[in-house]
Structure formats: C-alpha cells, structure tokens
Amino acid sequence: MPEGAVGRDAQGVAVVTGAGRGIGQETARVLSGAGYTVVLAARTPDAIAAAAEELRAAGGRALAVPTDVVDEGQVVHLMARACADFGQMDVLVNSAGSAAFAPAHELDSEGWNRTLASVLTGTFLCSKHALRHMLPRGSGQIANVLSIAARTAFPDSAAYCAAKWVALGLMKVLQEEVRARGVRVTALIPGATATPFWEQHDTHPDFAEMIAPRHVAETILYVLSQPPDVVTDEMVVMPRRGILRRAADARGADHPRNGREWHARQRTCVYVFSQAVRAGAVRRAALLSAWRCRFQSDAGQLVSRRASPPR
Numbered sequence: 001m002p003e004g005a006v007g008r009d010a011q012g013v014a015v016v017t018g019a020g021r022g023i024g025q026e027t028a029r030v031l032s033g034a035g036y037t038v039v040l041a042a043r044t045p046d047a048i049a050a051a052a053e054e055l056r057a058a059g060g061r062a063l064a065v066p067t068d069v070v071d072e073g074q075v076v077h078l079m080a081r082a083c084a085d086f087g088q089m090d091v092l093v094n095s096a097g098s099a100a101f102a103p104a105h106e107l108d109s110e111g112w113n114r115t116l117a118s119v120l121t122g123t124f125l126c127s128k129h130a131l132r133h134m135l136p137r138g139s140g141q142i143a144n145v146l147s148i149a150a151r152t153a154f155p156d157s158a159a160y161c162a163a164k165w166v167a168l169g170l171m172k173v174l175q176e177e178v179r180a181r182g183v184r185v186t187a188l189i190p191g192a193t194a195t196p197f198w199e200q201h202d203t204h205p206d207f208a209e210m211i212a213p214r215h216v217a218e219t220i221l222y223v224l225s226q227p228p229d230v231v232t233d234e235m236v237v238m239p240r241r242g243i244l245r246r247a248a249d250a251r252g253a254d255h256p257r258n259g260r261e262w263h264a265r266q267r268t269c270v271y272v273f274s275q276a277v278r279a280g281a282v283r284r285a286a287l288l289s290a291w292r293c294r295f296q297s298d299a300g301q302l303v304s305r306r307a308s309p310p311r
C-alpha cells in the first residue's frame with residue numbers, strides 16, 4: 001500500500017490543485033469523504049501536508065505533492081506521482097489561482113502576469129498533463145473552478161476577468177477535443193465564495209453573503225457523480241443575492257470615486273439636471289424626440305402632415 005494510504009476503498013484517484021486552503025481544500029475534504037483517494041497540490045508544503053494529514057486521520061487516502069501549477073516540470077511530476085502511487089488518475093480539479101486587483105491603469109506587470117499564469121497557464125498545464133494519462137484509458141473527468149468573472153466585467157479586475165474569460169474559452173475547446181474520447185470536462189462557475197482568497201484585498205463583498213466553500217465542493221462532487229453517459233459542460237453556482245460587488249464605501253476616501261471631488265461633480269450634475277427640468281428644457285427635448293420617432297416611423301408609409309413639432 002502506498003505511503004499515506006489507510007483503510008477505506010477508493011472511488012478513484014482525484015488530483016486537486018489549490019488544495020492548501022479555500023475551495024480546493026474543501027473539495028479535497030468532500031471528495032475524500034465520498035471515498036476518493038486525493039492527491040493535494042499547492043505551492044506551500046506545510047498547508048497541503050496538514051490538509052492531507054487531516055484526511056488520513058479521518059480514514060481517507062491522501063498524498064500531498066508540493067506543486068507550482070505554473071511550472072510545467074512540477075505539473076508533470078504531480079500527475080506522474082499520482083499515477084505511480086495510486087495506479088491511475090481519474091479526476092483533476094483545477095482550483096489553484098490567485099489574483100491582483102487594481103484599476104487597469106494602475107495594475108503592474110507583476111500582478112497581470114501572476115494572475116494570468118496561475119489562473120490560465122496553470123489550468124492549461126494541469127489539464128494538458130492530466131489528459132495525457134486519461135486519454136489512453138478513454139476515461140476521466142476534469143472540473144475547472146472558473147468564476148462568475150468569466151462571464152461578467154468587474155471593475156479593478158482586468159487581469160482576473162481576462163484570465164477567467166479565456167479559461168472559459170479554453171474549457172470549450174477541451175470539451176470539443178476530448179468528449180468523443182471518453183473524458184468529461186466541466187466549467188464550474190461560482191460567484192463570490194467565503195475563502196481566504198479575499199483576505200489579500202483591501203475591499204471585498206460581505207463574507208456573510210458569500211457561498212460557503214463547502215457548497216462549491218459539494219457541487220463539484222455532484223458533477224463528478226453523474227452517470228458516465230452524462231457530462232455537465234457548465235455549472236453556475238451563485239450566492240442567493242446573485243452577483244456581489246465590493247462596497248464602494250469600503251474603498252477609502254482617497255479612491256477617485258469616493259473623494260470630495262467626485263461627490264462635488266455628482267452634486268453639480270444633479271443641480272444642472274434639476275434646473276433643466278424646471279426650465280422645461282427636458283420636457284421639450286422629450287417631446288421633440290417623440291415627434292421625430294413618429295415622423296420616422298410614418299416616413300415609409302404616409303407621412304402625417306398634421307404632425308408638427310412641439311413648441
């Protein structure tokens with residue numbers, strides 16, 4: 001029996017990246033509880049070692065393999081180690097990722113590159129090398145933890161949204177390349193989830209309104225549990241209130257949209273608009289535009305000669 005293997009019959013072997021904390025760690029727990037042998041990957045050795053130990057203490061089979069998903073050599077080693085120690089790999093869950101948040105004109109190259117590397121390149125490399133083990137067997141499942149940022153534009157999220165939108169495109173391509181060869185690929189699209197992911201950022205939505213990582217993990221288990229003749233191409237999981245945005249108030253007074261100047265400009269706009277309404281200018285503009293619409297829609301048939309512009 002390989003190192004770290006105790007008791008319990010396994011459902012299959014699942015490699016989970018980003019398993020040191022957050023959604024990845026919770027997914028490792030849920031899959032282990034469901035009988036999977038779990039190989040945990042992330043860069044911080046202590047975090048995945050502790051998580052693997054927790055799974056083994058609960059009767060599961062688990063192995064920690066420190067991996068930077070951006071390094072192709074380390075990714076090759078991760079997949080090879082899973083197969084060498086447990087005989088095969090049935091599932092890959094791509095959950096590794098980090099993000100730099102800033103307005104595009106302030107985002108530095110390091111933040112841009114780090115985000116695209118961990119979210120996009122890491123997903124590509126892990127999927128590529130998992131497929132090299134799965135395709136010859138004609139079976140396997142890949143679940144990619146994308147984000148609602150793959151579908152929605154969020155301010156201050158140029159790198160993150162770009163990476164997730166492209167990662168969703170990558171999933172679509174993978175699905176078409178491998179679905180006929182027995183491998184199922186799912187794009188999981190969660191909304192804001194209460195994990196340490198947000199702690200590195202000065203503002204974030206209210207944790208109390210976010211999804212619990214356990215629910216995302218259980219959705220992944222649900223997707224993996226579908227019969228072999230069914231594939232879930234996409235699964236969107238949202239907080240009850242839908243898209244949660246970061247509170248503008250929490251941006252701080254020095255933020256351009258929170259400063260005195262911005263509020264003064266807002267007050268000026270409201271004042272000018274209210275004066276225009278009082279002067280009747282807005283009413284006249286609306287009537288003129290209604291008259292133009294009527295004139296244009298009539299133009300192809302009979303022009304109403306009675307229609308006259310408002311005064």
Ligand SMILES: NC(=O)c1ccc[n+]([C@@H]2O[C@H](COP(=O)([O-])OP(=O)(O)OC[C@H]3O[C@@H](n4cnc5c(N)ncnc54)[C@H](OP(=O)(O)O)[C@@H]3O)[C@@H](O)[C@H]2O)c1
Pocket residue numbers: 017018019020021022023024041042043044045047067068069070095096097098118119122145146147148189190191192193194195196197198
């Ligand atoms: N939290 C949310 O609201 C939310 C919503 C939708 C989607 N997501 C996505 O879900 C995934 C997981 O997010 P999370 O909330 O669980 O974040 P998290 O709590 O910050 O955990 C991220 C995990 O990824 C690992 N990681 C980061 N960069 C890595 C790299 N280059 N190589 C290997 N491992 C790496 C981290 O460990 P190390 O730093 O030790 O490597 C950590 O274990 C991300 O792709 C995120 O975009 C998050």
